[in-house]
Amino acid sequence: VESIASTPNTTPAKAGAQLGTGNDEAPRVSGNAPWHGNLVTAAADAFTTSFAPETHHAITLEKHLPIASGIGGGSADAAATLRALARLHGVPPTDPRLHEIAAKLGADVPACLANRTTLGTGKGDTLTNLEGLSGTPLLLVNPGVAVSTAAVFKTWDGYDRGPIPEGNLLGRALEGRNDLELPALALAPVIAEVRTLLDTAQGVILSRMSGSGATCFALFETPEARDTATAAAQAKGWWTLATTLA
Structure with a gap:
């Protein structure tokens, strides 16, 4: 990125x-x-x-x-x-x-x-290399809050919740998760607002928090749906980057 x-x-x-x-x-x-x-x-x-x-x-x-x-x-x-x-x-x-x-x-x-x-x-x-998602509209959103990776890992419970499930690429992504999201939310509750905006956006395929936060990302069905969500995030004063998967 x-x-x-x-x-x-x-x-x-x-x-x-x-x-x-x-x-x-x-x-x-x-x-x-x-x-x-x-x-x-x-x-x-x-x-x-x-x-x-x-x-x-x-x-x-x-x-x-x-x-x-x-x-x-x-x-x-x-x-x-x-x-x-x-x-x-x-x-x-x-x-x-x-x-x-x-x-x-x-x-x-x-x-x-x-x-x-x-x-x-x-x-x-x-x-x-993963095939099949190249060109998918992608949006990154950051609410303007720095989150320390070290602090997130210190807050994480350390519990192993299992591997990425098997299956087709999109299915695996939909069933996947970010185990660092809960500890990051404890440090930066605004992440929940970003996730809600992305989860409820029209045409969204999936959304997740990225890494240790606070940036979240979403995949969309069309560039138009992505751009509508981009405008909604920008209206809140949040940083955005609209692009596509490579």
């Missing part, structure tokens, strides 16, 4: 690996959102170590996604950086070293590197 709304651009540079930002600030959310490191520079450093490119590069990151929002923005930035550097330095996108770097950066970075709809198993870095 981050590669849709944020763009790490790479260009040749005279010396070293340079990083800059192309906008003054990302969308703001209220609450504490501790910074755990810069995944863009971590990805760039790992790329340089693995591939030893003969030319230098500069990276400009335009950040448009809210932070601490449960949509893996930093991980997607890291993956987009790897893709951009590979393109700049002539590394094939299928080079297995890119996946190895991604897996070391974070469990969800390989899925972001794939840049398509996938099922992640194990830690999340064993990927299976």
